[in-house]
Amino acid sequence: MELVTPIVVLVIALALFFDFTNGFHDTANAMATPIATGAIKPKTAVMLAAVLNLVGAFLSTEVAKTISGGIIKEGGDGGVQIMPAMIFAGLMGAVIWNMLTWLLGLPSSSSHALFGGLIGAAIVGAGFGVIDYGVLLSKVLLPALVAPVIAGGTAFLATKLAYAVTKRQSGVASPKRGGFRYGQIFSSSLVALAHGTNDAQKTMGIITLTLIASGLQTAGTGPHFWVVASCALAIALGTYTGGWRIIRTMGSGLTDVKPAQGFAAETSTAAAILASSHLGFALSTTQVASGSVIGSGLGRKGAEVRWGTAGKIAVGWLFTLPAAGAMGAAAAALAHLGTGGLVTVTVLGVCSLLVIWVLSRREMVGSNNAISDVDVSGAAVNIPTKKERRKTARNKAKQEKKR
Known part of the structure; x- marks a missing residue:
């Protein structure tokens, strides 16, 4: 058994910081719709999401095992073929990309x-x-491609069903439909819980991978309790302290989502993530939630997809993995030079994060630099108002008369 080295400490600290950024980058999306519809107050929503992320992180470790003992092959001695310095470099690339996209408001995972x-x-x-x-x-x-489609299809059917069972024979909406507003408290809570079961585990897997690579843990074993607890706490703190930057932009997209839609979308998202966590699939919560929002929008009568917006979202998703990979590779090339290179990576990384933080404090919080990823997906679905539908009907009638 080897002693804990400074690089191991650095990797663990950076991994927990990444977990923290994951909290305020993604998790506020879980509470977007109940806040927009007035079902729950913003401060209460963020606190609830933080607590449920904390709880969810303790429910499963299958995804953590996928990270620590699946993606990186084991060596001939039973350990992994990647050293802690390389893991540190990869984490630095991921953290910088995560913070940069958060600053610019780009849809990313x-x-x-x-x-x-x-x-x-x-x-x-x-x-x-x-x-x-x-x-x-x-x-x-494959889960990244399939899960959003399945969640979107489920949300589409669930929305259709919700509107069908709450509709009077005369075609007027039933008062019971308003009950979905309070049902969203449950469904959003389920999404926050699911997020903890999947996203927090990725950091657990990174720390466990580092301990195995350093000879501090046996290959093939899962995360220690202290790893689970620290990652759960980090993502919960990130959710509570950083979610406000995203919550303040709730009026941009999800305010158009009605309670029945929100309930259907959130339930579909939670079901997809919980099932994936059980199977050890490492999903992007943002992608699944966005697929559900689009699916629920299409399930509501009169909706249409803004394919241009949807295409931009897809490009953002596709670009994230290779862009972060390039950053991780560049950092690894420097770290590979030895102690001097590792110090350079650390200094450049810290300076980059400081610059991003300063810019975030100087710029106004708005749709250009801090927007919920799920809000952006909601913008991909256009649901005309009653006035717009009447105007469209009149225009069609005029065109028919001309013919």
């Missing part, structure tokens, strides 16, 4: 930033053969 940074650094440090591409494909890439 914290999860894919982490995977990209780790893979880029691992390839530089140990070659292309170090990645288990079968695990990467089956537990990361």
Whole structure:
């Protein structure tokens, strides 16, 4: 058993900071719709999300095992083929990309930033053969493509059903439909709980991978309790302290989402994430939630997709993994030079984060630099108002008369 080295301490500290950024980058999305519809007050919503993320992190460790013992191949001695310095470099790339996209308000996935940074650094440090591409494909890439589609389809059907069962024979909406506003408190809470079961575990997996690479833990074992507890606390603190920057932009997109839609979308999101966590699939909560929002919007009568906006969201998702991978690879190339290179990576990384923080304090919080990723997805679905629908009907009638 080897002694704890400074690089191990650095990796653990940076991993927990990434977990913290994950909290305020992603988790406020869980409470977006109940805040927009007035079902729950913002401060109460963020506190509830933080507590449920804390609880969710303790419920499963399957995703953590995928990270610590799946994506990176084991060596001949039973350990992993990547050193702590490379893990540190990959984390630095992921953290910088995560903070940069948060500053610019770009739709992105914290999860894919982490995977990209780790893979880029691992390839530089140990070659292309170090990645288990079968695990990467089956537990990361395919779920990333399939889960949002399944969640969107489920949300579409659930929204159709919700509107059908709460509609009077005369075609007037039933007063019972207002009950979905309070049902959203439960469904949003379920999303926050699910987020903890999936996203917090990714950091647990990184720390466990570092301990195995350092000889401080046996290969093939899951995260220690102190790792689970520290990661749970980090993501919960991030959710509570940083969520306000995103919560303040709730009027931009999700305010158009009605309670029945929100309930259907959130329930679909939670179901997809919880099932994936059980199977060890490392999902992007943002992608799944966004797919559900779009699906629920299409399930509501009169909705149409703004394909241009949807395309920009998709490009943002696709760009995250390779961009973070490039950053992780660049950091790993410097770290590979030795202690001097590692110090350079640390200094450059800290300076970059300070610059991003200063810019975030100087700029006004708005749709250009701090917008909920799920809000952006909501903007991809256009649901005309009654006035707009009447205007469209009149225009069609005029066109028919001309013919």
